[in-house]
Amino acid sequence: MLFEQTIHDINKGEISPFYFLYGPEGFYRLEIIQALSHKLITPDNRDFNLENFEARESTAGDWIGAAKTLSFFGGIKLVVVRNLHETTLEESDQKALFDYISNPELNSCLVITASKVDRKRKFYKNLTNQPGALPCEEPHESGLVNWVKNRAKTFGYDLSSEAARKMVGQIGSKPGILAKELEKAMTYVGKENKITESVVSELVGDIKMENAFSLVEA
Template identity: 30%
Template sequence: MKIDEFNKAVSRGDISPLYYFHGDEPYLMERAVKRLTDLVVPPDFRDFNLDVFYGNECKGDEIASVAQTLPMFADRRMVIVKRSGDLSAAALEILAACAVDPPPTTCLVFVGEKVDQRKKFFQELKKKGELVECKRPYENQLGAFIREEAKSLGKRIEPAAAEMLVYLVGSNLGELTTQLEKVALYVGQREAITIGDVRGIVSDTKVESVFDLANAMGERDPAKALRSLATILRDGEAPLMLLAMIARHFRQLWRVRDLMAQKVAQQDISRLAGINPYFLKGVMAQARNFGTHELKRVFESLYAADLELKGGGSRRPALIMERLVMDVCGISR
């Protein structure tokens, strides 16, 4: 079951006695568990009917015993097991037996990163419950995610504004949602969120500097790029996140450069590259600054910086990023 299928099911009131949420997007898992908790256990009775365990700190019989306990003053009890990937083989064996005949008055929820459907526990859980995949959306799916979030806030967001939000914030769903909530409060009673609204609110955060840095590197302006980098690092941004944003920007430049070389019409470049027309002119101008062989060298530099940051070498992260900026801005010059 995908996360959107789960959301539709619980909206209809279809709640399973067993769930295992898994995937690489913790924000979606946390939100799904919260939604389920709000539906299953009334706030006034959570002291009696809500139990939370951690897979690395508990035994299978502890979880099974609580799951089989009748709820107090309510229709259902909820038991949540976080870090379920850390459950021991013995614990999974006990819980597999529990999954064969789950108590109808309990909603037993497991949260982990991966599932192994060869194991008996997952085979039994799948028969009586739901395996819910919480997968991080692809870059081209972020616009749809933002539009749905805006809709839940009673707002409509312009396509260019959604694209700007992704540019400024990146792909972190939690941060995207937080910034969108700020913008929704800012516009007040107005229904539509515009690109000006996004820039007016989100530009006050440190992610605006990331946007400026990527553009400065695309413009091959080392002085401007280094100033932006200094601001970002001073504000405590993680170098690896920053590197991912830069790589995303240059992937777009390479795609646009390739389409321009094929003489593709500008409106088709916007569609094929997944870039809002509002930003396309600037991206095309930056793409002209790099030949194909230069872009290859840019990605060689990005890869080298990634290895060095993850390898924990002697050079400080700030020096690694400064060298990257100088390499990219000065390639073939």
């Protein structure tokens, strides 16, 4: 999964000066931004090294200016622009953005997000082809079994294959909900560190079935 590899690279300190995180899976976008923030931002430098923008309330000039303004504290500055899909950039702003991406400030990390893009539009077609563009698509259930097992492992817990399959089977392709249910299971077993199928059966509701009933009753 590109998402997992990106998180792995960030945790190793291999950080791109530009990311475009696009697609409907908001959990992936959030996790990548949190990983970058954890790696780059401290309580001491937060006021100087982190800037957040809503795309519809700002301009490309604002984002680029923030990325080019280096911090007195040193380190890599993190500039996050959310919801690009909610605005339309003027052609001059589009050009300025692509000019910046082609020659970015290496002591800054500019992150732009969009939950949906129209790749038929020239702007988005070009943007999604840039280095650092990462699709955040809804995953297939088959790939989430290993993902949730590995996530448990990073926290020091052993999630059995049977438990992982049951968790994914009951929740479906919703990594954000899977992460929350995994956290619940880890809290439940505590220092025992082993999450079995019976634990999942006891704690995790059949969300797929609940959603199906909701659709029938709607």
